Amino acid sequence: MCAALSSCHPNASIQEPGQAYLQGEWQQQKEAIHQKLITYSLYHLKFSCDSFYVQMQSFSHVNSGADTCMRSGHWVEYAKGVYYQQNDTLRLKGYFTTANNSLKRQGGCFRSGIYDEVFKVGSKTDSALQLTSTSNVVPIHLQLIKRATCHPKPLQ
Structure with missing residues (x-):
């Protein structure tokens, strides 16, 4: 039970607006540092209101798996979900998907x-963003390729 009406609110039935500066599509370009790395990923991120879609193109000079998966050192993974930002921390939380955004099956x-x-x-x-993953020391330099505006949709 709520102590004051101002502290209570039902779960939203509409998408949250997210961060205005992130709205749109962002692309990471290959940089000189990548030529020195054994394995690296290039990110393509799309932010729509509080949702994200990410495509990670990975490259490796070392084949540590079956070539049907590694495809001669190049493969792509996808994920989608929701994000939130607190101070300078941006968290993307969701699920790995297939290229058509359906949930990726185990295995x-x-x-x-x-x-x-x-x-x-x-x-x-306005058109450039630097992110550093907590699991990687190489910064991700993103360029805005398409600006978008959030138009919240009803949750399903």
Whole structure:
């Protein structure tokens, strides 16, 4: 029971607006540092209100798995879910998906199940953003490729 009406509110039945500066599509380009790494991923992120969609193109000079999965050192993984930001911490939480955004089944190549990534937001401008994953020391420099505006949709 609530002590005051102002502290109580029902679960929202509509999507949250998310962070205005993130709305749209962001692409990471290959940089000189990537040529020195054994394995790296390039991110394509799409933010729509409080939701995210991510495509991670991974490259490896070392084949540590079956070539049907590694595809000569290049593979792609996808995830979608919701995000939230607190201070300079951006958390993406969702599930690994297939290329058509359906839930990825267990087994097969690479990761499936829960996708949970935490980034520190570094420098940001209207068209550039730097994120640093808590699981990687190489910063992710993203360029805005398409700006969008949040139009919240009813939750299903």
